[in-house]
Amino acid sequence: MSGVTRGQGKEAVRLCEHIVRQAFGNVVCRVASVLLNRGRLPILILSRLSALTRKSTAASLLILMQHNLVQTTSLTLLPDPPQGMSSSDDQYEFDVSECLHRLRYGRVLALTAGWPTFGKLASTAEEIVRMVMLYGKVKVRDLRGSLAGDGDAIRASAVQEAMLLLVRWRFLIPTCPELQILEAEIIQRRYNHLKTQTQRNSGAKVLSANQINEARLSARNQVLNERDALQALEKVLTRREKINKKRKKGEDEYDYDLKPDVSLRINHDRYGILIRDELIVKAAEDRWNVGAGIVMRAVCSAAVNEHSTLSEARTGTDVMFNEIIARIPHEAYPVLGPGIIGGTSKSTADIVRAYLAILAGEDQMLANGSAFLSKTSSTNPAYKIELERVCVKIREALLSELVRQRVGEKAGRVLAVVTKAKIASEQTVRDCAMLPLKDARIHLARLQKLNLVETTEVPKSGAKMRINMPSAAEYHLWSVDLPRVYNSLLSNIYKTIGNTIQRRAAEVEKRTTLLEREAKAVRLGGRALLQTKDQNDLGSLEESVKKLVTGQERSDLVAFILRDLPGWPAK
C-alpha cells in the first residue's frame, strides 16, 4: 500500500526497529535495521552488512516479505516476467508505513470484535483476523483448514460466513505476488516506457518539460490504478445466482463464495476509516451534545461502502435520510429528544431532521467550527460528510490541547491568535489574547522553545542592508509553520512509542527467571503453585505492562490523528 511518507526521520526508523525486534526477534531485527538505515540493498551486501550467513539473511527476508514489511525490485513476480534478468540485481526495501501499522493490531482486533454487523460471529471474525496477523498473509483454504478443520459443520459454516462478511466489508483484501514489487520501481519502468514511446511518436530525443511531466503523472496514475484493480473484490469473491423457486423480496439474489487459492491480508485503510469515524463522532459530541454524536455515528456508518478510502476529502456517495434513521438504535431515542431545544414534535424523524440541519450548518453558527455535513438537494435531502474539514479541526484541536496541557491556558490563547492571524506582531497577540505585553512575550518565548512558533524580521524602512540590522529597526513578527509543527510532534510521538516498547522489553528481561518459574508452574498445573512473592511480582509485572500498553495505544491514536487523517496543511 502506498503509505504517506511523513515524519520518516530517524525516530520512525528507530521505532520500526523496536517493532520488528519485539515481534520477530533479534536476527530478523538485524536484517531489518540494515535495510532501514541503508535503504535498498541486494541480498549479498545485506548479508555482509548484517554479519549473518546468507541462509539466515534469506530466511529473515522471507519472513519479512511474508509479513509485507519488505518489498523487492525483482520483476520475476510479474505474471509474465521479462526474460534475461540476472538475479544479482534484485534489491529489497523496507516499508516503514506498513511497519508502523503493526502498532495498531490490538485496536484492529478490538474493532473487529465490536463491529455491530457481525453479531454472533464477532469472536470468529476476530480469530480469523488474528490468524492473518500472525502469518502475514494466508490463503482462504488455509484459513478454513486451520480454523474449522475438525469436521464440525456448524463451526465450518460460521467460519465461512464470517470470512464472507470480512471480505465483503473490505476488512481483508486479496493480495497477489505482483504487489510485492516496489511501487516506485514499477512507476519508474512505466515512466521510462512512456518516455521512449513519446520520443518515438514525436520523433525527437529531447522532450519538453510538459511531456516529461505528463509521462510521469500518467505512469503514476496507471500503476496506481492497476494496483488497486489487483486488490478489488472480484479477485476473491465469486457469486452465482441463487436457484430459488420463490424469491423473497429484498433478499440477496446471489450466493457468494470465496476462491480458495487467493491470499488475504489486512486492509489497514478500512480499519483507519473506522477509527476516523469514531474520532468524528467524538468531535461532534464535543461540539454539540450526545444526541448529535448518535446521529453522526448513524451517518458515518451509513456512509461507509466498498469504495471509501481513508484519505478522501468528503464521502463519495450521498447518504439518504432513510438510511440514517434505520441506523439509529432504539435505545438511543430517549436521548435524542432532550438534545434539541424548541422542537415540540414527538416524532423521531423530525427530531433527527433537526439534528441533521444543525450538523449541516443550517443554523449559520459557523463561528466555532464549520459544518460537519453538507446537504445536497433540498427536496430529497442527502448528506455528505465533510471529512477533510472535520479532520483539520481535529488536528488543530489536538495541537491546542497539547499546548494547553504542557505550557498553560494562556499560552494556548497565544497560539490560537498566531495561528489564526497567520503572521502577527506581539502587539496583535497582546490585544487578541487579552494579556499584558510582558506575559505575551514570555509565552511566545516558551512556544518558540517548543518549536511551535517562529519569528520573521522585517526591516522597518527600505534600508539597503537586509541582515544584521539593529533590533529596534525591524518589525519582529511571529508565525506558525504548521507542517513543521506537525512533523516535529510526530517525531516526538514516535520517540515516545519507541521508548515504551523498549521499556517493556527491559521489564520482561529483568524478570526472566521469574517467568521461567511461571512457565514451569503452568505446565505442572497452574499459577497458584507459585509462592506468594512470585505471584505478587507477576501481578506487578502485569500492571506495568498494562500501563505501558495503554500509553502506547493512546500515543498511536495521536499519531493516527497527526499522520493518517486527511487534511495535511499545505505549505
Next chain:
Amino acid sequence: MSRGGFRGRGGGGRGGMPSVPGMSHEAYREIMAAPPQHAGMLYPPLSSASVAFLPRPSDFESGMIRKETELEETLRKGIMVDQEQGTYWCGWRLPEVRKMVGIEIETYSDLFARPTAAAPNDEELDPVKMKMDEMFFPPSLWDAYFEPEKEQKRGKGKVPKKRKTLDSDGDDKPDGEEAEKSSNASSAEEDAEYEDESDHQDYDANYFDNGEGDDDEGGEDEDVGNGGNFDE
C-alpha cells in the same frame, strides 16, 4: 550583541545581557530583578504541567490492551503444539548463533527452560506451516534459503561455458556476460561464506597493530586490514 542598544542606556558597563528582539532593556531588567516565585521554600509546589498522569483505560481500551498483549505473547512464545508438554512452535523467531565463550555450565533452570530448545536444528522454515507461498517470493530468494546447492551449481555450471564462448568469440556475447556475472556472483557468495567465519577468529593476528596501514597516502588499497596480512 549590543548594537544600537548602547545609545538607549545611560551608564554602561553592564555586559553580557542578552538582547531579546522587540523588548527594551528596562523591561528585561525589570523581569530579572523581580524575586523568583516561591523563594525560600524547601519544596516549592510542582506546576501541574510537569506531572504527567495516565487516566484509567476505558472498557474499549481495556479490551484492546488485552488483545494486544495476548497477540504479542503469541508472537513471542509461539503457537502451542502440545498441551501436556507445553511445547510451542515459533517459526518466525530465527535462532541466534550463540558463540561458546569459555565453558558452558548447565544450570538447574536450563532443565526447565523453554522446551523449544529441544528442537535445536529445526531452523528450517517450513513453508507450509508458515503459510508461505513460493509464488510470492523471487526465485533467487527462495532458492537461496531452501536450495543453496542449486544456486552454487547454477553458478558453477556456467564457468566452462564462459571458456567456450571466449574461444568462439562472436555471437554469444550477451550469454557470456551473463555467465560471467553469475559466476562472479557465485564466487563472491563463496567468498562471503568463508569470510564470515574468518572474521571472528583472527584475534591474535589482528591484536598487534603496528600501524603499518594507517598513514598511507591512500594510494594503496584501503582494505589492507590491521596487520593481519603478513601472517596469512
